[in-house]
Amino acid sequence: MTDAGADWLRSRFSCHGKRVLVTGASRGIGQALAMGFAQAGADLVIAARSLASLSETADGIRQAGRRVELLAFDQSDTVEIKKALAGLRPVEVLVNNAGVEDVRPALEVDEALWSKIVDTNLKGAFFVAQAVAAGMAAAGGGAIINLASLTSFVGVPTAVPYGASKTGILGMTRALATEWGPKGIRVNAIAPGYFRTAMTEVFYQDAAWVARMTAAVPLGRLGALDDLVGAAVFLASPAAGYITGQCLPVDGGYLAAI
Numbered sequence: 001m002t003d004a005g006a007d008w009l010r011s012r013f014s015c016h017g018k019r020v021l022v023t024g025a026s027r028g029i030g031q032a033l034a035m036g037f038a039q040a041g042a043d044l045v046i047a048a049r050s051l052a053s054l055s056e057t058a059d060g061i062r063q064a065g066r067r068v069e070l071l072a073f074d075q076s077d078t079v080e081i082k083k084a085l086a087g088l089r090p091v092e093v094l095v096n097n098a099g100v101e102d103v104r105p106a107l108e109v110d111e112a113l114w115s116k117i118v119d120t121n122l123k124g125a126f127f128v129a130q131a132v133a134a135g136m137a138a139a140g141g142g143a144i145i146n147l148a149s150l151t152s153f154v155g156v157p158t159a160v161p162y163g164a165s166k167t168g169i170l171g172m173t174r175a176l177a178t179e180w181g182p183k184g185i186r187v188n189a190i191a192p193g194y195f196r197t198a199m200t201e202v203f204y205q206d207a208a209w210v211a212r213m214t215a216a217v218p219l220g221r222l223g224a225l226d227d228l229v230g231a232a233v234f235l236a237s238p239a240a241g242y243i244t245g246q247c248l249p250v251d252g253g254y255l256a257a258i
Helices: 003-012 028-039 051-063 078-085 111-138 160-183 207-216 227-236
Strands: 020-021 043-048 070-071 093-096 141-148 185-192 247-250
Touching: 020 028, 020 111, 028 043, 028 093, 028 227, 043 051, 043 111, 051 070, 070 078, 078 111, 078 160, 093 111, 093 227, 111 141, 111 160, 111 185, 141 160, 141 227, 185 227, 227 247
Parallel strands: 020 043, 020 093, 043 070, 093 141, 141 185, 185 247
Antiparallel strands: none
16 A cells, blocks of 8 residues: 555544544543544543543543543533533544443332432433534535444343433434534444443452353453454544444444344
8 A cells, every 4th residue: 555545545544633522521431432533633621520520531631632622511410511511612522421320130120329320311312412412514514423322222220210311312313413414414323232330330240140251252251441442443533434323333243143
């Protein structure tokens, strides 16, 4: 390949100089994705419920030589979402990552728990997307990456509200891709497999569960957070310019094997 061809190919997979908003960026998957985009040359806007919780992520982004802005809002509260994002300069990429989970048998789920999970994971994700879409459209387009889940595809006991919210994310992704495609906005999703985070730590405390899940993954291991970065950067890049309305499982082959 000529140098010119190599440069063209690198540019297709580049996020250099893009302005990327990552919600739920204080820890876990959101923190890993924010850092991954910084390493890919993007400037970040990172959001969580409190500014203090974002300090570690912000420091890492600055150490990577990229600019970072911090936002605080509760994603279950549409008033807070609109207030926080009203004055935000347009972003080219949104990573709709913020989410909550509370493992509980279905017969013990009450309305408060249902509302907490579904309002944060689904309703909040929609209104964050809505808040940035106008700016994206005015700038000629952009990319939205929603965080779905294996529970978007399969039933998981004790995770009914979470699974309902993440199945909703899949439907929302497809509907927004259809509606906003003419505006130049691509909308896709990533469905992580089993990754160890603060939210999933309760499962990882069960050695039998870890062994069972690892055995069910064709690649023979559970996910490392860095495994998600390439998928997100690709979907945000020009290389994915003709991809919209899709959900990419990053699960070591788990869904393919069941």
